[in-house]
Amino acid sequence: MDEPNPPVVVICGGSAGVGRATAHRFAAAGYRVGLLARGAQALADTEDELQQRGTRTLGIGVDVADAAAVLEAARRIEHELGPVQVWINCAMTTVFSPVRQLSAEEIQRVTSVTYLGTVHGTMAALALMEPRDRGVIIQVGSALAYRAIPLQAAYCGAKFAVRGFTDSLRCELLHARSGIRVCMVQLPAINTPQFDWARNKLDKRPQPVPPIHDPDVAARAILSVVRRTPRELWLGAASVKAIVGTCLMPGLLDRLLARRACTGQMTREDDDGQRPDRGFIF
Numbered sequence: 001m002d003e004p005n006p007p008v009v010v011i012c013g014g015s016a017g018v019g020r021a022t023a024h025r026f027a028a029a030g031y032r033v034g035l036l037a038r039g040a041q042a043l044a045d046t047e048d049e050l051q052q053r054g055t056r057t058l059g060i061g062v063d064v065a066d067a068a069a070v071l072e073a074a075r076r077i078e079h080e081l082g083p084v085q086v087w088i089n090c091a092m093t094t095v096f097s098p099v100r101q102l103s104a105e106e107i108q109r110v111t112s113v114t115y116l117g118t119v120h121g122t123m124a125a126l127a128l129m130e131p132r133d134r135g136v137i138i139q140v141g142s143a144l145a146y147r148a149i150p151l152q153a154a155y156c157g158a159k160f161a162v163r164g165f166t167d168s169l170r171c172e173l174l175h176a177r178s179g180i181r182v183c184m185v186q187l188p189a190i191n192t193p194q195f196d197w198a199r200n201k202l203d204k205r206p207q208p209v210p211p212i213h214d215p216d217v218a219a220r221a222i223l224s225v226v227r228r229t230p231r232e233l234w235l236g237a238a239s240v241k242a243i244v245g246t247c248l249m250p251g252l253l254d255r256l257l258a259r260r261a262c263t264g265q266m267t268r269e270d271d272d273g274q275r276p277d278r279g280f281i282f
Helices: 017-028 040-052 069-083 103-129 153-175 214-225 238-248 248-264
Strands: 008-012 032-037 057-061 084-089 135-142 180-187 232-234
Touching: 008 017, 008 069, 008 103, 017 032, 017 040, 017 084, 032 040, 032 069, 032 084, 032 248, 040 057, 057 069, 057 135, 069 084, 084 103, 103 153, 135 153, 135 214, 153 180, 180 214, 180 238, 232 238, 238 248
Parallel strands: 008 032, 008 084, 032 057, 084 135, 135 180, 180 232
Antiparallel strands: none
């Protein structure tokens, strides 16, 4: 009897940070991996890493802000790798800046990639999964989808929008008694390359609000929700405290964040030149 084909996962934003770590985790779990990303070199590097470990991989350069391009890429992956069982929306961009210094174009770009990119990926996944009435769609979110922080208004707004979109979709799938499952994984601060390449209008190099976690922590959590898919997964104590805290005492958190989150997102070097991993309020 022929062996069943390995399962297929598509990762939007799979060439760096959490997306890249997630690609490696799914490859180790036996998946064929489709990668969608803009950066040609990082995409090629990730594809090569996975292929060297024996994983059948297809990387496609695409801007997730282009809905038609995402759908075309999704159909190509399914044609070349097989039926897509898992779709992960992880693409993002941000601008570190006070609101008064943001341009309309910068806000539009963050929204187009971080929010609409998730929408476009989700719609492409639905187009593939609905005829089979099965599959898992994972939205890589953040505690910032509940608790916005200063200096990242465009990004926080996009993540709030992703949560609203996902909640609506989940209700529709439940109403239709669909076999497609949706989960949003809310991450804590992760040490990813975005702090090197994202547009920065601050006086110092930006950093995640400590405590800071390795991308593989997120990758393991994302893989874990495939088999048993919760409504949401809040990863880490910091995320839980941020989400619950903003539900119970949003005004107090506003004042605490106003005092501490601006400097908390700027690199401070110790005497040895290393970034300190200091705790924050969450």
